[in-house]
Amino acid sequence: MVRPDHAGIRAAALSHMSTNTPPEHDISHARLDWDEQGQPLSSHYQEGYFSRHNGLAETRHVFLDHNRLAERWSALTADDEFVIGETGFGTGLNFLAAWHLWRQLAPNGARLHFLSVEKFPLHPDDLQRALGLWPELDNEIEALLQLYPAMQNPGFHHLKFDQGQVRLTLIIDEACAGFSQLLLSHHPAWQLPQRPVDAWFLDGFSPAKNPDMWRPELFELMQRLSTPGTTLATFTAAGIVRRGLATSGFEIYKGNGYGHKRDMVYGHLVQAAECPAPSTLPHNAFNAAEPAPWYVNRDTALRYAAPGIEKTQPQPRHAVVIGGGLAGCHSARALAERGWQVTLLEQQPQLATAASGNPQGVLYAKLSHRQETLSDFNLQALQFALRSYRDYWAQGIGANCGVLQLSVDDKTADLHDKLIAQLGQQELLQRVSAEQASHISGVACPSGGLWFPSAGWLEPKAVCEQLLAHPGITRRMCEQVSQLSFDDAQQLWRLQILHPQSPHQESRQVEAPVVIIATANEAREFFPQLPLKPIRGQVTYLQATPGSQRLQTVICGDGYLPPAVHGQHCLGATFNPRNLDLTLTEEDHRLNLATQRQQLPALADSFSEQRICGGRAALRCTTPDYLPLTGALPRYDQLLEDYALLRKNARANIPFAGDYWPGLYLNVGHGSRGLVYTPLCAELLAAQIHGDPSPVGASVERALHPGRFWIRDLTRNKR
Numbered sequence: 001m002v003r004p005d006h007a008g009i010r011a012a013a014l015s016h017m018s019t020n021t022p023p024e025h026d027i028s029h030a031r032l033d034w035d036e037q038g039q040p041l042s043s044h045y046q047e048g049y050f051s052r053h054n055g056l057a058e059t060r061h062v063f064l065d066h067n068r069l070a071e072r073w074s075a076l077t078a079d080d081e082f083v084i085g086e087t088g089f090g091t092g093l094n095f096l097a098a099w100h101l102w103r104q105l106a107p108n109g110a111r112l113h114f115l116s117v118e119k120f121p122l123h124p125d126d127l128q129r130a131l132g133l134w135p136e137l138d139n140e141i142e143a144l145l146q147l148y149p150a151m152q153n154p155g156f157h158h159l160k161f162d163q164g165q166v167r168l169t170l171i172i173d174e175a176c177a178g179f180s181q182l183l184l185s186h187h188p189a190w191q192l193p194q195r196p197v198d199a200w201f202l203d204g205f206s207p208a209k210n211p212d213m214w215r216p217e218l219f220e221l222m223q224r225l226s227t228p229g230t231t232l233a234t235f236t237a238a239g240i241v242r243r244g245l246a247t248s249g250f251e252i253y254k255g256n257g258y259g260h261k262r263d264m265v266y267g268h269l270v271q272a273a274e275c276p277a278p279s280t281l282p283h284n285a286f287n288a289a290e291p292a293p294w295y296v297n298r299d300t301a302l303r304y305a306a307p308g309i310e311k312t313q314p315q316p317r318h319a320v321v322i323g324g325g326l327a328g329c330h331s332a333r334a335l336a337e338r339g340w341q342v343t344l345l346e347q348q349p350q351l352a353t354a355a356s357g358n359p360q361g362v363l364y365a366k367l368s369h370r371q372e373t374l375s376d377f378n379l380q381a382l383q384f385a386l387r388s389y390r391d392y393w394a395q396g397i398g399a400n401c402g403v404l405q406l407s408v409d410d411k412t413a414d415l416h417d418k419l420i421a422q423l424g425q426q427e428l429l430q431r432v433s434a435e436q437a438s439h440i441s442g443v444a445c446p447s448g449g450l451w452f453p454s455a456g457w458l459e460p461k462a463v464c465e466q467l468l469a470h471p472g473i474t475r476r477m478c479e480q481v482s483q484l485s486f487d488d489a490q491q492l493w494r495l496q497i498l499h500p501q502s503p504h505q506e507s508r509q510v511e512a513p514v515v516i517i518a519t520a521n522e523a524r525e526f527f528p529q530l531p532l533k534p535i536r537g538q539v540t541y542l543q544a545t546p547g548s549q550r551l552q553t554v555i556c557g558d559g560y561l562p563p564a565v566h567g568q569h570c571l572g573a574t575f576n577p578r579n580l581d582l583t584l585t586e587e588d589h590r591l592n593l594a595t596q597r598q599q600l601p602a603l604a605d606s607f608s609e610q611r612i613c614g615g616r617a618a619l620r621c622t623t624p625d626y627l628p629l630t631g632a633l634p635r636y637d638q639l640l641e642d643y644a645l646l647r648k649n650a651r652a653n654i655p656f657a658g659d660y661w662p663g664l665y666l667n668v669g670h671g672s673r674g675l676v677y678t679p680l681c682a683e684l685l686a687a688q689i690h691g692d693p694s695p696v697g698a699s700v701e702r703a704l705h706p707g708r709f710w711i712r713d714l715t716r717n718k719r
């Protein structure tokens, strides 16, 4: 296949926007000057990113040595994790140097999380230029450059390296705002981390040049995100920093600074932050300063609540995943990468037979110029999915041929214009004209649209197969879970298994401390109160014509049309919440063809009924706000009782965290976006289960929370 000149299109698209209308997007890149030695300087802060003498040696002296990383990492075991928190990702030098050392010292199986906030991210071109200074770190640099977010939009960007053994969570935000997303809640009683930091790299420009960052709130937040023994190191010995840290429970020492700097500071936490006991706080129907913390899972929150308490994970680390579609397979893989033994149960003889079962799934995101959770989550999930599927595309599972979202009508064109006016033309997505769209796609497009050059399509079944190819995962096909019950005495889930394909086989029981339900609409068989709604979708298989064979990218708009594979297109899909019968209908085939004829009139002849060679119908699983239900599941009856005051006042004073089913998690409701949503949702879930720092931040976790509709209904007095 001849690929169109994407680089040329990109350049044209980028210049198209950058002439006289400066984009109003809220991505504030770092503005750099370069000194005569090729070192980056911040024009904003008027300071260098690292010591002019030798930035790498400075990093090693200040951050690695004074946090005693070599000594601590040499003592780790294969089951251990280590979490670093950094202010100011900058060029990523500290991360790269730490990762380089980790590769030398940490045992196989141990895992490093590097959490870094950055208010002014470097543009990828600047990053590459700055990192050219450190040939010693070439391997790590190359890997970082490959995965550095294509678009540096505000929020969480989670990057996995070394098969998930090293993770970077780059939080593009102001330091306090970004780190506060790592607390489970802002409610005074529950300001706890999901996983505390083990070592802090307090970087950032000097307090004299950057006083806004070195605020008491930052030090207080560090204390909340630490546990006694957490260490810190910083290049500055300014009084404001020493005093701030000391006031926030850190014991600090002065050390020799690097290069021309006389002193630096290092230390460790001696006094953990305290939260008032919920029972000492008001509980009534008056307005509360902070909303009720129903979204906090009391049991997991208490893992670190008291100083010295070790995190408690279920032992053994065994989980059962119910459901062998994309949600189940990604969830199983995310846990297996954390050293868990996972058993995946699927009632069908094959993986990905329900909503994940189409031969071609498209990576397609729903973005909006408005600041709204659905759009932010789509952007975050899309970028994570694109990083996750790189290897799959490299193996030929689908194609990253780009996705073109056509501006099918004036309203959509206006939305696309507004989106790009807000975001600016990006590596990730660009606004293209009809002419450019036609050139990119190889077929005549009546309108322009949004062009996602790094997206594409995948075969979900093959993705699922690959995901389960991990020694920690056992799959059991033709096993249907007919009953799920929790044994309080043993603190275990018992699953009753049937064999729908061979009914004479005896049923059996499986036990596990952790269960993930990834059965889409069928989750309601276990929990009928879940607000899931099936929506039928039918795809049509169509013999390609010489004209349609010229299509080189995925086209979407009202429906989608990926390039032909083996002379056949899979186009879709209908959207019908009323008919739940899976028998294929002629009417739906005709609907699919009509949609494409309207979308691509130049190819109208290709979409004729004579060319239909099959199809497939399945039920999408959707939720009222089209975001998935991902996370731990509260006990429904208890939730209604504990938060009953919300019926009287949606802002009632309720200081208590939620009562959840121990070890029970949900990953459902991905609608038509399973390929995009499930990789990140699986990471979120595995982080909750294993006790890792959140890969998405507390706001997103709350937006996906499985109990959100129950609480919403309570506040509207509808439950």
Ligand code: SAM
Residues within 6 Å of the ligand: 030, 048, 049, 050, 087, 088, 089, 090, 091, 092, 093, 094, 095, 117, 118, 119, 120, 121, 173, 174, 175, 176, 203, 204, 205, 210, 212, 213
């Ligand atoms: N650690 C970096 C490295 O390895 O290249 C060098 C960091 S540089 C000295 C300081 C960084 O802190 C800059 O990238 C700057 O944009 C960032 N920064 C400054 N103030 C900040 C704030 N309030 N919140 C988040 N990041 C901030």
